[in-house]
Amino acid sequence: xxxxxxxxxxxxxxxxxxxxxFGLGQEETASxxxxxxxxxxxxxxTLKAACLAAIFLxxxxxxxxxxxxxALSSLLLVFVYFLAGIPALIESFEDLIDFDINxxxxxxxxxxxxxLIGSSLEGALLLVxxxxxxxxxxxxxxxxxxxxxxxxxLSPTKATVINGNGHLLERSVKDIEPETVILVxxxxxxxxxxxxxxxxxxxxxxxxxxxxxxxIKKMNDQVPAGxxxxxxxxxxxxxxxxxxxxxxxxxxxxxQAQEAKPKLQRWFDRFSRTYALTIISLSTFxxxxxxFVLSIPFLGPEGSVYRAVAFLIAASxxxxxxxxxxxxxxxxxxxxxxxxxxxxGVVLDALSQCTTIxxxxxxxxxxxxxxxxxxxxxxxxxxxxxxxxxLSIAYALEKNAVHPIAKxxxxxxxxxxxxxxxLTDFKSIPGYGIQANTLFKNEAFSVFxxxxxxxxxxxxxxxxxxLNQELDLLRRQGKILAVLMIGARLFxxxxxxxxxxxxKETLQRIKQKDQWKLxxxxxxxxxxxxxxANEVGLDEYYANLxxxxxxxxxxxxxxxxxxxxxxxxxxxxxxxxxxxVGICMGxxxxxxxxxxxxxxxxxxxxxxxxxxxxKANQTQSIVRQNxxxxxxxxxxxxxxxxxxxxxxxxxxxxxxxGTVLVGFNALRLLR
Amino acid sequence: xxxxxxxxxxxxxxxxxxxxxxxxxxxxIHGTEIPGSISSATDAAxxxxxxxxxxxxxxxxxxxxxxxxxxxxxxxxxxWLIWMAGRSAWLGWSRLERLHRILEEERxxxxxxxxxxxxxxxxxxxxxxxxxxxxxxVMDVLMADGDRLLKVMIEEELGLTLEVDEHPLKQSVGALIxxxxxxxxxxxxxxxxxxxxxxxxxGIVITVSSWISAYYQGNRQISTVVWNxxxxxxxxxxxxxxxxxxxxxxxxx
Numbered sequence: 001x002x003x004x005x006x007x008x009x010x011x012x013x014x015x016x017x018x019x020x021x022f023g024l025g026q027e028e029t030a031s032x033x034x035x036x037x038x039x040x041x042x043x044x045x046t047l048k049a050a051c052l053a054a055i056f057l058x059x060x061x062x063x064x065x066x067x068x069x070x071a072l073s074s075l076l077l078v079f080v081y082f083l084a085g086i087p088a089l090i091e092s093f094e095d096l097i098d099f100d101i102n103x104x105x106x107x108x109x110x111x112x113x114x115x116l117i118g119s120s121l122e123g124a125l126l127l128v129x130x131x132x133x134x135x136x137x138x139x140x141x142x143x144x145x146x147x148x149x150x151x152x153x154l155s156p157t158k159a160t161v162i163n164g165n166g167h168l169l170e171r172s173v174k175d176i177e178p179e180t181v182i183l184v185x186x187x188x189x190x191x192x193x194x195x196x197x198x199x200x201x202x203x204x205x206x207x208x209x210x211x212x213x214x215x216i217k218k219m220n221d222q223v224p225a226g227x228x229x230x231x232x233x234x235x236x237x238x239x240x241x242x243x244x245x246x247x248x249x250x251x252x253x254x255x256q257a258q259e260a261k262p263k264l265q266r267w268f269d270r271f272s273r274t275y276a277l278t279i280i281s282l283s284t285f286x287x288x289x290x291x292f293v294l295s296i297p298f299l300g301p302e303g304s305v306y307r308a309v310a311f312l313i314a315a316s317x318x319x320x321x322x323x324x325x326x327x328x329x330x331x332x333x334x335x336x337x338x339x340x341x342x343x344x345g346v347v348l349d350a351l352s353q354c355t356t357i358x359x360x361x362x363x364x365x366x367x368x369x370x371x372x373x374x375x376x377x378x379x380x381x382x383x384x385x386x387x388x389x390x391l392s393i394a395y396a397l398e399k400n401a402v403h404p405i406a407k408x409x410x411x412x413x414x415x416x417x418x419x420x421x422x423l424t425d426f427k428s429i430p431g432y433g434i435q436a437n438t439l440f441k442n443e444a445f446s447v448f449x450x451x452x453x454x455x456x457x458x459x460x461x462x463x464x465x466x467l468n469q470e471l472d473l474l475r476r477q478g479k480i481l482a483v484l485m486i487g488a489r490l491f492x493x494x495x496x497x498x499x500x501x502x503x504k505e506t507l508q509r510i511k512q513k514d515q516w517k518l519x520x521x522x523x524x525x526x527x528x529x530x531x532x533a534n535e536v537g538l539d540e541y542y543a544n545l546x547x548x549x550x551x552x553x554x555x556x557x558x559x560x561x562x563x564x565x566x567x568x569x570x571x572x573x574x575x576x577x578x579x580x581v582g583i584c585m586g587x588x589x590x591x592x593x594x595x596x597x598x599x600x601x602x603x604x605x606x607x608x609x610x611x612x613x614x615k616a617n618q619t620q621s622i623v624r625q626n627x628x629x630x631x632x633x634x635x636x637x638x639x640x641x642x643x644x645x646x647x648x649x650x651x652x653x654x655x656x657x658g659t660v661l662v663g664f665n666a667l668r669l670l671r
Numbered sequence: 672x673x674x675x676x677x678x679x680x681x682x683x684x685x686x687x688x689x690x691x692x693x694x695x696x697x698x699x700i701h702g703t704e705i706p707g708s709i710s711s712a713t714d715a716a717x718x719x720x721x722x723x724x725x726x727x728x729x730x731x732x733x734x735x736x737x738x739x740x741x742x743x744x745x746x747x748x749x750x751w752l753i754w755m756a757g758r759s760a761w762l763g764w765s766r767l768e769r770l771h772r773i774l775e776e777e778r779x780x781x782x783x784x785x786x787x788x789x790x791x792x793x794x795x796x797x798x799x800x801x802x803x804x805x806x807x808x809v810m811d812v813l814m815a816d817g818d819r820l821l822k823v824m825i826e827e828e829l830g831l832t833l834e835v836d837e838h839p840l841k842q843s844v845g846a847l848i849x850x851x852x853x854x855x856x857x858x859x860x861x862x863x864x865x866x867x868x869x870x871x872x873x874g875i876v877i878t879v880s881s882w883i884s885a886y887y888q889g890n891r892q893i894s895t896v897v898w899n900x901x902x903x904x905x906x907x908x909x910x911x912x913x914x915x916x917x918x919x920x921x922x923x924x
Contacts, residue, residue: 018821022778026771032825033770033836041838158815170815175785 046087046138050131053083057128061121077124084127085111103316106276110313117299117306122649126313133326133663156225159191160184162235173242180238187402190227194236195220201232201430202403214403216432216451230402232430283312286642296644307644314637314651327626327666331619334670338608341586341600350581350598351616354562357510357609358554358575361522361532363568364585364606366497370404370480372412378466378490388418389440390491394484396420397434397449405482408495423447429454438486445487455483455490463490477527496528502607504536509610511537516613521550521565521575550575566606567597583609619669626662633658705887707837708845711759713880715849720876721903722751723857725910727869732914732923737865741858748854752847759846763839770831777824781817788824789814795827849880877903 021030028034028042060076063069085108092108095101107130114123160183161171168183173191176182181197184190190203202214203223214230217223223236290296290304297303328345335342342348359365375387395413398406399420413420423436433450448455452471456464467483470492474481479494510516519540522529529543542553554575557563565572565579576582577596584597585604594600601608633655641651723744730740781788789810796809813823825831853876860868860875878896885895917923 018774018778018818022775026775028767028838031767031771032774032822032833033767033831034838035834035836038836038838038841041840045840157817169811171811172815172817172820174782174817175814 044135046131046135049083049087050128050135053080053124053128053131056080056083057121057124060124064121074120077120080124080128081115081120084124084131088127088130101273101277101280103272103276106279106312106316109280110309110316113309113312117303117309119306119309119649122313125649125653129657129660133659156189156191176238176242178238178240182236182238183233184223184229184236185233186229186231188229190223190225190229190236192236192238192242193222193225193240194238195222197235197237199232199234199430200432201234202230204228204230231428279312279315282315283308286311301647302644307642310641310646310651311638314641314646314655315634316655324623324626324666326663327619327623327669330666330669331615335612335615338611339586339602339605340608340612341602343598345619347581347598348616348619350562351564351613352620354516354564354580356517356519356557356561357564357566358557358579359518359520359538360550360565360567360572360575361520361524361529362497364566364572365500365503365520365532365536367500367604369498370408370495371498372408373479373494373496376470376492376494378463378470378492385441388416390484390486391416391418392421393438393440393447393486394449394491394493396423396438397436397447397484401428401434405480405493405495409482409493440486443487447487448485450482452481452483455485458485459490460488463488467492477525499532499535500604500606506607506610507536507538510613511539513610514613521545521553523550551578554578566609572596615669622665622669626665629658629662629665633661705884707763707842709883709887710845711842712845712849712852713884715755715759715846716853716876716880717899717903718755719748719751719850719853720857720873721906723748723854724869724873724903724907727861728907728910728914732918737861741862744858744861745854748850748858752850752854755850756843756847760839760843763837763842767836767839770836773829773831774821774825777829778821781820781824785814788820791828792820792823852876853880873903873907874900 018032021027021032028045029039031039031042034042056076056079060073060080063073063076088104088108088111092105095105107126111123111126111130114120114126157173158170159173159176161169161176162181162183163169171180176192182192182194186201196217196219198219200216200218203217204214204227217234222239223234225240225242287298287305287308290307291298294304296307298305300306325345328348331348332342332345375390377390391409391413394409395418398409399413421438421440423438426434426436428434429450432454433448435446435448438445438447448458452467456467459467467490471481474492474494479496481495482493484491484493507518511518517540518538519542520529520533520538521542523545524543526543529541532538533541542549545553550572551574554563554565555578558578558580562580564581564583565575566583566585567573567576568585572584573596576584581599582597583599583601584594585606586594586600586602599612637646637651637654637658640646646654726744726747727740730743735743792813793806793810796806801809813820822833825833856876857869857872860872862868864871877899881896881899882892884890885892914923
């Protein structure tokens with residue numbers, strides 16, 4: 001389901017989905033009351049209105065040059081004030097009722113005051129530019145909201161409850177109390193945390209622990225909500241309500257992502273209120289006192305009111321206030337389209353300060369999917385059969401299973417064009433393995449395949465001893481194992497984690513382009529760590545690390561310079577939280593890791609890492625450019641306007657031109 | 672909690688009141704249940720032609736030339752056009768806001784008063800003839816899915832219909848077209864035939880717009896056309912004779 005996040009289409013026509021409607025903030029584009037075709041009319045309305053107002057303004061401007069069309073020019077200006085001014089006026093009145101004197105109030109006051117001094121064209125220009133800036137911001141934030149909203153669909157809303165009579169009933173997870181008995185069928189996601197009271201099954205906990213290999217859950221084992229049940233039906237006694245589930249945590253994380261603001265932006269939010277109040281007070285002060293100081297009239301083009309209004313407009317910091325959020329939102333939106341979720345623009349600030357990246361190994365540099373690396377026979381020493389023969393039986397046993405080991409065997413068999421042997425009396429023991437009978441080379445055999453614990457009771461004492469020896473050896477090499485027993489013969493299948501595709505190329509680009517230092521922090525075996533580090537070209541690696549060791553390494557590295565840490569499991573969560581920027585794998589990432597990290601790679605798309613680093617640098621660069629342009633526009637426009645050196649229309653053009661310029665500059669980040 | 676939610680009433684009484692609220696909220700702004708844009712177009716056409724006819728009486732009574740009357744009516748029609756289109760959009764948005772609020776309130780009720788909502792649903796389905804275990808099973812199925820439950824409550828309890836309304840702007844375009852057509856027909860007929868053109872135009876517009884409304888509503892067309900024509904004649908006559916009356920009284924010169 002996560003895959004759909006990369007291509008958000010909030011305005012696409014869809015059937016009634018209330019959760020989407022509420023998730024998008026009750027937007028008309030998702031209104032359940034409107035016909036599906038009619039919802040298209042609601043798309044980008046503020047932008048359309050602002051553009052229409054801009055066209056009317058241009059027409060009004062040209063018509064104002066001819067004496068006979070002055071009235072028509074005024075008529076068009078009324079339309080401009082209606083389209084761009086009414087929304088601003090409503091917002092300002094609502095703010096004033098809440099005693100919130102902010103930038104909107106300042107801008108609206110400036111625009112409507114200009115009418116009073118006979119400069120309605122300039123006021124209209126201000127309103128149009130303000131409306132365009134606002135509508136572009138709306139557009140970008142709606143896109144970001146739409147992509148994030150898709151995550152709501154992850155959470156299961158229903159569970160199958162077994163009532164006192166043994167009947168199955170579908171219930172909303174919200175209605176289910178602890179100690180309710182629920183059934184989870186194979187293939188379903190566990191809807192609520194619970195304890196197994198009946199059945200046995202393998203469950204995949206990748207969302208919760210980052211552990212890619214399924215775990216066997218049997219009587220009295222705890223199963224967390226969000227786990228995917230693989231092969232057997234299990235009955236659970238619910239232990240926690242829906243509000244405590246891991247998937248609820250992900251949704252909280254998303255909300256956090258929407259609300260988090262960069263430090264710079266938070267400062268501007270506070271600053272804008274003080275600034276607006278100061279400018280309005282100063283304008284009033286200048287309007288009332290300038291005639292006494294400079295011996296000028298109150299009214300007229302040279303009057304104090306005119307100059308005060310000019311000052312009011314020119315000193316409005318729209319560029320500063322609007323351009324920074326647009327820059328951060330554009331970058332966040334661009335990242336969301338690539339399947340990268342950022343917890344606000346602050347992450348981009350922090351990421352651009354980093355010089356080192358540390359990676360976890362399992363689930364991060366490797367996919368967590370298994371590759372079969374070989375088959376080994378335990379006594380007799382020499383294989384009496386070809387490997388293809390053994391593989392055909394293993395393939396026949398596992399070809400319909402969904403377990404990762406089964407998938408690895410199937411892939412291995414397919415690559416070798418292996419055929420499937422014929423089985424009878426097939427029997428699956430959920431969580432442990434499979435057994436069947438087969439007729440092979442005119443000889444009848446009982447075959448067993450699965451977890452070593454499942455096979456051991458069928459082996460002789462000598463085989464058990466040899467098998468345990470081999471298993472220890474292979475496990476020390478970081479291999480994952482399955483055992484096949486054909487008659488009295490034992491075969492060990494070994495597997496290892498697969499490296500992520502394009503990883504080596506991505507890491508090379510990061511090293512070459514940005515001169516970053518790349519290292520690995522893993523709890524895995526030294527041999528495995530070395531193998532992976534060499535294969536992908538890391539500068540350093542640290543193996544056999546416990547979570548606290550990882551944390552110590554990360555603390556040191558983060559203190560000596562900015563550190564980005566990439567991880568996925570619960571064991572990575574402290575390190576992700578301590579790093580300058582924590583980056584978590586979204587698909588296999590645990591709830592705790594998702595909470596701790598600031599960046600979520602929703603599709604585990606590590607190959608976009610260099611793109612993300614580039615985007616962070618580009619955002620910083622554009623924010624700096626915008627600050628320079630915005631402050632310059634205010635200084636250039638406000639002071640000459642107050643001194644009467646610049647006419648009102650020119651002050652507006654300089655000021656709002658600066659706003660539009662930084663707005664468009666910021667929109668470059670959408671790419 | 673139950674008393675707070677039902678305000679001392681039974682679940683059935685509560686449902687009846689909720690349905691009434693829903694019906695009021697869903698009431699079509701132009702008084703019919705035909706598609707919003709057609710409703711607003713026909714309604715705007717009738718209003719426009721009557722307005723122009725009444726204004727024509729007032730202007731003609733002041734002995735203005737035909738050309739001055741024509742220009743005056745054109746200017747008036749332009750202002751009226753903007754009002755009708757804007758009013759239609761605003762009414763649509765107002766209605767949509769009201770519906771969204773009711774939806775939000777119902778969602779809140781489902782989130783916070785699940786037991787009471789279940790009782791309401793039970794009362795509704797009991798009234799439909801469900802009882803005993805079947806009733807409980809239906810309740811269980813409906814309560815299991817949040818999206819489905821909200822849809823059922825909106826449709827069954829509040830009597831609202833989903834996905835039938837047109838966007839306010841589409842309605843507004845309907846009003847714009849209706850007004851433009853009616854004004855164009857009236858003014859064109861007046862320009863061609865100053866003495867009787869406006870009466871002819873009024874007749875055409877009232878007949879056609881009433882017939883379209885009746886057709887979409889499934890009502891009797893002839894009856895609707897005659898009623899609307901009669902109403903138009905009544906309004907026009909009232910203005911005409913009151914003008915004469917006030918003139919005779921010396922209040923209008």
